[in-house]
Amino acid sequence: MANLRSAEIFIRIAGVSGFLAVALGAYGSHGLRKRVDDKTYEVFQTANRYHFIHTLALLAVPMTRHPTVVGVLLLIGMLGFCGTCYFSALFGLKTLNKFTPYGGMMLMAGWLAMAF
Secondary structure: OHHHHHHHHHHHHHHHHHHHHHHHHHHHHOHHHOOHHHOOOOOOOOHHHHHHHHHHHHHHHHHHOOOOHHHHHHHHHHHHHHHHHHHHHOOOOOOHHHHHHHHHHHHHHHHHHHOO
8 A cells, every 4th residue: 555655646746747847848938949049949848858758657657566666766867867958958057967867867767667
């Protein structure tokens, strides 16, 4: 029962994450686009696309064999990959870019964890 309960938390997190993905996507399209160059906008769009995809993946977490492991890997990956890309695009600072690949690896690990 505790495992099911912890898995259900990821559905709630997916709801909040989905809201944030839509809000950030709207800001990117209507606010950010006007004030950044094409490369920066592309970084933002990549972050937003991966944010949406992995938000949907969070909805599948309760169906996995190890929901807590899968959910935590996906969340860390989203923060590490999407978060650093958003940060770079929004603030023009590249200080966190060194963590972006680690976020990507966590996303890949989350997908693999779903399979096992």
